[in-house]
Amino acid sequence: MRVLVTGGAGFIGSNLVWSLVGAGHEVHVVDDLSTGSLENLHPAANMRTLDVTDSRFIDAVREIAPEVIVHLAAQTSVPVSVREPERDWRINVGGTRAVARAAKACGARKLLSASSAAVYGEPAEIPLRETAQKRPTNPYGSSKLEAERVLAEELRGSGVDFASLRFSNVYGPRQDWRGEGGVVALFSAAMTSGRPPVVLGTGAQTRDFIYVGDVVGAILAALESPVLLAGEGDDGPAYNISTGTETSIDMLVAHLRAATRYGGPVEHGPEREGDIARSALDPSKAREVFGWEARVPLETGLAMTVKWFGRGA
Ligand SMILES: NC(=O)c1ccc[n+]([C@@H]2O[C@H](COP(=O)([O-])OP(=O)(O)OC[C@H]3O[C@@H](n4cnc5c(N)ncnc54)[C@H](O)[C@@H]3O)[C@@H](O)[C@H]2O)c1
Structure with missing residues (x-):
């Protein structure tokens, strides 16, 4: 094709x-x-x-x-x-x-x-x-x-x-952590090089x-x-x-601690203006119409991401 x-x-x-x-x-x-x-x-x-x-x-x-x-x-x-x-x-x-x-x-x-x-x-x-x-x-x-x-x-x-x-x-390999990269890229880049992740807001906010x-x-x-x-x-x-599953930023940090073996502190900053409190998207329509559903568990995906971010370390 x-x-x-x-x-x-x-x-x-x-x-x-x-x-x-x-x-x-x-x-x-x-x-x-x-x-x-x-x-x-x-x-x-x-x-x-x-x-x-x-x-x-x-x-x-x-x-x-x-x-x-x-x-x-x-x-x-x-x-x-x-x-x-x-x-x-x-x-x-x-x-x-x-x-x-x-x-x-x-x-x-x-x-x-x-x-x-x-x-x-x-x-x-x-x-x-x-x-x-x-x-x-x-x-x-x-x-x-x-x-x-x-x-x-x-x-x-x-x-x-x-x-x-x-x-x-x-999230995943090749995501740009500079500029406006996603939170997984930012945290992975920081934690694989021993720098603290900076959680904006309470950390209780969820994403899919x-x-x-x-x-x-x-x-x-x-x-x-x-x-x-x-x-x-x-x-x-x-x-x-999407996966349909909510994960809090605090939970994400916990998973990334395990994947990176980062044992240092977590920093906190002010909530970003316009940030929403919760997010999860129901993926069932994609499954019904074209037979797709997400397969990679968060822990596995994060491990592959961390491996990629840590490749130069
Ligand atoms: N990454 C996410 O979490 C996410 C979530 C929802 C939707 N999306 C959407 O997925 C798409 C890909 O996002 P991404 O995360 O890979 O972002 P990215 O910034 O890595 O990729 C965008 C690409 O488009 C190119 N580009 C930008 N403007 C262009 C233009 N005018 N002409 C030609 N090329 C141009 C950039 O150089 C870049 O290579 C985007 O449409 C984005 O809005 C991404």
């Missing part, structure tokens, strides 16, 4: 590209390297350094002529979205529209687009189903929600099968942590599924890609 992965030099994208190449697919990557890195990229992937919002993007996609597209390129930092909401909107909403139009123009069969738990905001129910109320608490969540709507607007009735995959908190290998598995299962549109809701088909 000829696959185009936007954002393929990033954390989730590079893990996906390694799996796709390993399975014998022809893989093309479009990435502007704003947060991604060439070091992440499988050498067999065909790389084009290009912004998906650039007017040359559509010609590049016509040339590649992919059968399927996985759109992961995005402005992914919540603090950046708060500081520069227009930029966040341009990349996340405008970029998704550009990718959807390119999918139509090149006659792609399917387009999967990365969405996020951030579309829900403060949960009205736990675990959250796809139909739950959506009240994003930051511009990043708003842009991801609008991107889902734009995807449906562009592709409904076009013959391109499509879906938005709402990832919960993804999912291993990147499981997210890659979900993307592969969705690519193979004959029709994703069958699961269509108001905004087009959306699927939670």
